[in-house]
Amino acid sequence: MSPLDRSSPPASGVPRDFAFPAVERRTAAHDLDLRIGCMNRLPMVSVNLFMRAGEAALGSAAAGLGVLTADTLEGGTKKRSGSALAESLERIGARVGASGGWEGTSIGLSCLADRLPEAMAILAEMVFEPDFPEAEVARAREQQLAQIRQRRMDPGALATDSARVRYFADGVPYRRAVDGSEESIAAVTREAMLGYVDANYRPEGGGMIIVGDVEPDEVVEMIGDHFGDWSGAPASRPDFVVEPATRDRRLVVVDRPGSVQSEVRIGHVGAARSTRDYYPLSIANMVLGGMFTSRLNLNLREDHGYTYGIRSRFTFRSEAGPFQIGTSVGNDVTAPAVREIIKELQLMADDGPRDEEVAAARDYAAGIFGLQLESAGQIATRITQLVVFGLPDDHFDRYRDTVRGVTTEQSAAAAARHMRPDEVQVIVAGDAEIITPELESLGLAPVEVVVAES
Amino acid sequence: MSQLSIPFERHRLDNGLKVVLAPDRTVPVVATNLWYGVGSRNEVEGMTGFAHLFEHMMFQGSAHVPKNRHFELIERVGGTLNATTWFDRTNYFETVPSNDLELTLWLESDRMGWMLPAMTQEKLDNQRDVVKNEKLQRYDNQPYGDWSERVQKLIYPEGHPYRHTVIGSMEDIDAATLDDVGSFFETFYVPDNAVLTLAGDIDPAAALEQVKRYFGDIEPGGPIPTLPGNPDVESLIGQTVRDHVVADVPLPRVIMAFRSPSYGAEDFAVAEVSQALLGMGRASRLYRRLVRERQVAKGVVTYVYPLLTGASMFLVWATGYPGGDPEELERAMIEEIDALAEAQQSEIDRAIALTETDLVRALERTAERADLLSMFDLYFDDPGRLNRELDRLRAVTLDQIKDFAGTRLVADNRAIVTYQPETSR
Numbered sequence: 001m002s003p004l005d006r007s008s009p010p011a012s013g014v015p016r017d018f019a020f021p022a023v024e025r026r027t028a029a030h031d032l033d034l035r036i037g038c039m040n041r042l043p044m045v046s047v048n049l050f051m052r053a054g055e056a057a058l059g060s061a062a063a064g065l066g067v068l069t070a071d072t073l074e075g076g077t078k079k080r081s082g083s084a085l086a087e088s089l090e091r092i093g094a095r096v097g098a099s100g101g102w103e104g105t106s107i108g109l110s111c112l113a114d115r116l117p118e119a120m121a122i123l124a125e126m127v128f129e130p131d132f133p134e135a136e137v138a139r140a141r142e143q144q145l146a147q148i149r150q151r152r153m154d155p156g157a158l159a160t161d162s163a164r165v166r167y168f169a170d171g172v173p174y175r176r177a178v179d180g181s182e183e184s185i186a187a188v189t190r191e192a193m194l195g196y197v198d199a200n201y202r203p204e205g206g207g208m209i210i211v212g213d214v215e216p217d218e219v220v221e222m223i224g225d226h227f228g229d230w231s232g233a234p235a236s237r238p239d240f241v242v243e244p245a246t247r248d249r250r251l252v253v254v255d256r257p258g259s260v261q262s263e264v265r266i267g268h269v270g271a272a273r274s275t276r277d278y279y280p281l282s283i284a285n286m287v288l289g290g291m292f293t294s295r296l297n298l299n300l301r302e303d304h305g306y307t308y309g310i311r312s313r314f315t316f317r318s319e320a321g322p323f324q325i326g327t328s329v330g331n332d333v334t335a336p337a338v339r340e341i342i343k344e345l346q347l348m349a350d351d352g353p354r355d356e357e358v359a360a361a362r363d364y365a366a367g368i369f370g371l372q373l374e375s376a377g378q379i380a381t382r383i384t385q386l387v388v389f390g391l392p393d394d395h396f397d398r399y400r401d402t403v404r405g406v407t408t409e410q411s412a413a414a415a416a417r418h419m420r421p422d423e424v425q426v427i428v429a430g431d432a433e434i435i436t437p438e439l440e441s442l443g444l445a446p447v448e449v450v451v452a453e454s
Numbered sequence: 455m456s457q458l459s460i461p462f463e464r465h466r467l468d469n470g471l472k473v474v475l476a477p478d479r480t481v482p483v484v485a486t487n488l489w490y491g492v493g494s495r496n497e498v499e500g501m502t503g504f505a506h507l508f509e510h511m512m513f514q515g516s517a518h519v520p521k522n523r524h525f526e527l528i529e530r531v532g533g534t535l536n537a538t539t540w541f542d543r544t545n546y547f548e549t550v551p552s553n554d555l556e557l558t559l560w561l562e563s564d565r566m567g568w569m570l571p572a573m574t575q576e577k578l579d580n581q582r583d584v585v586k587n588e589k590l591q592r593y594d595n596q597p598y599g600d601w602s603e604r605v606q607k608l609i610y611p612e613g614h615p616y617r618h619t620v621i622g623s624m625e626d627i628d629a630a631t632l633d634d635v636g637s638f639f640e641t642f643y644v645p646d647n648a649v650l651t652l653a654g655d656i657d658p659a660a661a662l663e664q665v666k667r668y669f670g671d672i673e674p675g676g677p678i679p680t681l682p683g684n685p686d687v688e689s690l691i692g693q694t695v696r697d698h699v700v701a702d703v704p705l706p707r708v709i710m711a712f713r714s715p716s717y718g719a720e721d722f723a724v725a726e727v728s729q730a731l732l733g734m735g736r737a738s739r740l741y742r743r744l745v746r747e748r749q750v751a752k753g754v755v756t757y758v759y760p761l762l763t764g765a766s767m768f769l770v771w772a773t774g775y776p777g778g779d780p781e782e783l784e785r786a787m788i789e790e791i792d793a794l795a796e797a798q799q800s801e802i803d804r805a806i807a808l809t810e811t812d813l814v815r816a817l818e819r820t821a822e823r824a825d826l827l828s829m830f831d832l833y834f835d836d837p838g839r840l841n842r843e844l845d846r847l848r849a850v851t852l853d854q855i856k857d858f859a860g861t862r863l864v865a866d867n868r869a870i871v872t873y874q875p876e877t878s879r
Contacts, residue, residue, distance in 0.1 A: 004667055006518045006568075009527055010560050013553035016482035016655065041480045044814055074736060082746055086736035091800070093807030111811055139749050146705055146752045146775050153704040155595050258702070261590040292525045302522055305583025308591050328591045360530050367532010367551055374481055375818035 018370055020396040021379055024216050028223035031231045033207035033387060036216045037379050045116050045212030046376035047109040048384045049123065052205035053196070054104040056173045056318065057236035061187070063173075064180015066200070067100035068140055069193045073107070074098070075136025078129040082136055085122070094119040096126070102178055102317055103388050104206060110377060113213040117222060124226035127201055132193045144185050148177070155256060156328065158452055159263035159429035162254045166425040167269055167322050169243035174321060204233035207387035212376040242320045244269045247423050251338075251445040254452050255432035262334040262430030263326075266341055268423045270323030273316035273389045279402055280410035281314060281418050286361040287353040287411075288312050288344065288419070289325055293360070295344050300327065306337045314418070318389070323418065331431060335438035338428070342421060342444060349419040352412020366400040458841045460817060462827060463658055465665075469674040470646025473665055474827045474837050476653040478820065484654040486558035487547040487824035488566075489832045491678065492642035493540050494622065495615035495763055498682045503585070503622015504630055506539040508638050510581040512546065513537070517568035521577065524561055531557065534821075539620055542762045543832060549821045552655035556664060562650070563668035566643060573635055582627055589621050597703040598873055605711045608695045608869035609767055613683040616763060644675025649831045653824035685764040689713065690867040697871045705752065706774035707873040708784045710791075712863055714768035717760040717833065724858045725768055727850040729756045730805035731797055732770060732790070737804060739797075743790050744772060750786045751775075762833060768862070780872045794859040799852055806848055813843060 024036045055066045074096075076082040089096050094111035096119070107126070111119045151157040161177060168175035179185075208227070210219055271281060282290075289296040289312025300306045307327045315321035325345070329337040353361070372378050386395055428435060432449045440447045462476040494505050515521040528535045533550035548558040593599040603619050610617040650669070652661050691713050714725045733740050733756025744751040751772040759767045770791065774783045816822045823840075830839040839846075 006560070006564060008518075010556040012531065013556070015551055015553045018482045041478075042814055042818055044811075044818060083737065083742050086742070087804070090735045090737045090804045090808050093811040095808070095811060110815060112814065135749075136746075139746065142749070142775060143752050146773075149776055150597075150704040153597055153702070259595060261587070261595040263595075291529050293522060293529050298522060301584055302580065305580045306587070308584055308588040328587070328595065330587055330590060360526070364529045364532050367530075368534065369532070370481075370551060371483055371532060371534065371549055374483060374820060375815065377815070377818075 020373065023383060023393070025393070026216060026220045028220045029203065029227045029230050031203040032223070032227055034220070034223055035207060035209050035383050036214065036219050037211035037383065038214060038216065039211060039376055039379065040213045043113045043213050044376050045111060045113045045210065045214055046380040047120070047123070048209040048380045049107040049127070050104055050206045050209070050384050050387055051201050051203070051234070052104045053100070053200035053234050053236070054102050054238070055100060055178050056102045056238040057234070058173070060176060061184060063176050063184040064144065065184070065188055065192060065196055066105060067179040068144055068185065068188055069196050070098040070100040070105045071144070072132055072136055072140040072193060073126050073130055075140065076131045076133050077125045078131050079125060082133070085126070088122055089119065092118050094122070096123065102174070105201070106384070116214065120222055120226060130197055132190045134190055137188070137190045137193060141185055141188055144179060145182060147179070148182055148185070152452065155259060155261070155263045155429050158254060158256070159265045159427055160326070162252065162429065163265035163267060163324065163425060163427040164322065166245055166250065166252060166427060167267060169245045172240055172242050174242065174317070174319070199235035202232040202234045203227070203230050207384070209380045209383045209387070211380040211383065238318065240319070242269060244423070249422055249424055249445045251426040251439060251447045252428070253432045253436055253439065253447060253449045254427065254429040255449055256429055256452055257431055257433070259331070259429070259431045261328050261330055262428050262435055263328045264334070264338060264341070265324055265326050265427045266338070266345070266424050267322050267324030268420055268425060269320050270314040271316065271418050272318060272320045277414040277418060278316065280406050280414035283358055283361045283365065283406050284348065284353055284411040284415035284419070285312055285314055286364065287357045288348045291361065291364055295348070296325065296341065299340055299344060300337055304333070304340065306330065306333045306340070331434045334428060334430060334435040335442055338426060338439065338444070339442055342424070345419060345424070346421045348415050349421050352415050353408060355408050358406065358408045358411050362404055362406055365403045369399055458817070458844060460823060460840055462837055464831070464837060465662055467645065467666060467670055469670065469672055471669050472649040472831055473662065474649065474651040474831055475656060475658040475661055476651065476823055476827055477656050477658055478653065479655050481820070482552045482655045483549060483820050484552040484555045484652060484656055485547065485549045485821040485824035486555070486562060487545065487651045487653070487821070487828045488562055489543050489545045489649045489828040490643060491647045491832055492544055493542045494618065494620040495541050495681055496642065497618070497622070500626055500629065501634065502618045502626045504626065504634065504638065505544060506620055506622065507581065507585050507627055507630055508635060509537050509539045509544050510585055511573065511578065511635055512565055512569065514577040514581060515572040516565040517571040518564050519561060519572070527557060527561065541616055541620060545825065545828065547821060547825065555652070555656065555661065559664055559668040563672065566645065566648070566669065567672040569639055569643070570636055573632055575632055578630070578632055578635065582630070585627060586624055589624060593621060598707060601709055601871055604697045604699070604871045605709060605767065605769070605869060608697060608871070609691065609711055609713055609765070611687060614687060614764065615681050615683050615685055616761065641675065641679065645669060645672050646674045647678055649828045651824040651828040651831070653827065654820040681763065687713065687764045689765070691869060692866060694865050694868045694870065698874070699872065700874050700876055703873045703875050705776060706778050706780040706783060706875060707771065708780055708787060709769065709771040709871040710787055711869040712768040712867050713765045714758060714862055716764060716766050717762050721854070721858065722766070723846050723850050724854045725758045725766070725862070727802060727805055727847055728794065728855050728858050728863070729758045729768065730809065731794060731801045731855065732756045734805055735808050739790055739793065740770070740772070740787070744786055748786060750778065750783055780874050784870065784872065791859070791863050794863065795856050797852060797855055802850065802852065802855070806844065809847060810844055
């Protein structure tokens, strides 16, 4: 071996080829999209049941019903109380969690592979025979109301929630909190939950994804036994067009007297997952604020020491979700931090990323993709994304090549189209008395001070 | 019931660096994981928070690695990296495609051997600001953000190395100098005070050669100084101690802590299983009784800190509802903790089954394997303990749990921090 030269980093070795695990699409019930991935590295299995019962399909009066219904599935079935249900699952080491979101409702299950038959029977019981006992519904409601209260007093959540209503126009579901308001949650009843499940926990548009140490034929039989008669489509469907609340730049201070730091959110309406700019825009965002070595983080953290960290993100949904830059900064540097963020955003929108930045972001995206295919749960999550967004089966097989094909010009064009510094809403949750004067002197936009409701 | 068998081999370089190699060629990923035997417990008076500040400085470059280059190089290959500081140790880790293993060895060895030439006052000032912002963001500007500081002061006596928090005091951070960085480095960041684990897609023989090549010529250090203060404590606090906080918090919260056996003690496993009976999963005692049935708590959490020095902390916390009475919550918690004396074998079985699922799930991740192997080697000189984790917990008996509840989870050993929202007064 030659003597060690420490002066420059060692070259990469030859990469080992690694394919996305093979996924079989099988039929066990007519309307159910069943996908099975075999991984036998450890005796584990992860299951995702995705149903297109989402908050985006609900009107504002019912906001949060989908989320709360999913939360309350653990409250019991026609055969078992909530405690008995938890006991049946945990006795065999099965972890089950249900959660509602904008796109749909997911029930996740993970357990040792030899416990799957028992766990799957209980999962089916939760989907087809939920009971929603009054006491459990009341508890879920109270827990959610307390949660809403907690969010209002958490500075980061307060800033995020205050920003959302400044991005989206009235009537756009994404303008509200995904888990409902005090009014809509207080109105949820057992009957509403039973009705919601009956109408919307349907297989069409969703999928059952099973990944782990399994035999596909056995899985098909098992799913046929429990879900074979399941049919139909969810009754509620999304029906809205995303519009911004405004196209004027605004700056809002959400006053938290005594706050020792400012939570900053800067953003506007972003793009849908279906945008043709998905890849180049993702790359441009990585350069702006999607990696540790992004422009924003190197500027605000490593050069100026304004913050512990800063990120920017496009939240891609079926319709356009938010584009947002988020950070928390000291009171005394709040205004300069906002100034630097706007400056970086403007630079990216005007000039786009440089060649070497695009190359670095592409390599990062392509490399980290492979790192995140280790566990059954990670693979199941990826496959679920195919179902949620209607992506082709070979999407992940082509992912790395697609990312590597993104050019600087494409990224710059995507940044120019989807990053609009003139239209950003700047929301700062902090001590207004301390931070407002200097924010006003930035001259970005008229400053509006609002009181944080409590 | 499965038997864990994560394969690994151990080596030790001439300079004292311990090396654990855990090959698993199924995915082309390698985790490089380095644990140093230094944490906040090693901080002398006036230097609280320094171990963590130092961790930040480790990313500011070394003799052959300019500032920010570490992040750039790892992100460029699609890798992830981070570091954490804790009471007993500090760990640094990268996960990268396996053809870039050598890059991680180059980076880690450069800062283990040649960090100081790259240190400047400007970098120290910058990271001091970053750490101050970290404290503001994660502790000072958070409802309940000071809970740990309050609990530690109740559990540990004056002079105990766990009496202060890992994040430390900002006055001490302000007082830190470049000389402090230098002497801390020379004292603690030495190969004979570290464990390096490589897990994942490696050929052990080739990997060992590379490790020797990069780390072999780093000089060993001197003896590690004995811990400051007095690590010895009585097994019980001796009375119920309290801290009642009226603050700008959304909901009442009661945090109950008990002095418990240290991580290395025989009966630490009893504490772990007791904790699981009380709070792990939705069939646990506290979730079932306090959250589901009595509905006095919105949520409960139980946890035992795996701490090495003198005594650990057994935590039970419950968050109430708006307008809820913290005293009622506290009484309910005590009733249910006392009721642990009536536990059944089936509850132990449930706890073990859940723990098994969680552990196997964790081991699916190469980085997690590497981290656990490093920990067991640094703490117990025994990485193979990973494969015996479940046996250790399975050996816990019902009688031991009842005895533990009756001797440790008692009024004489109880620290209670209560948060009451200002507005409910």
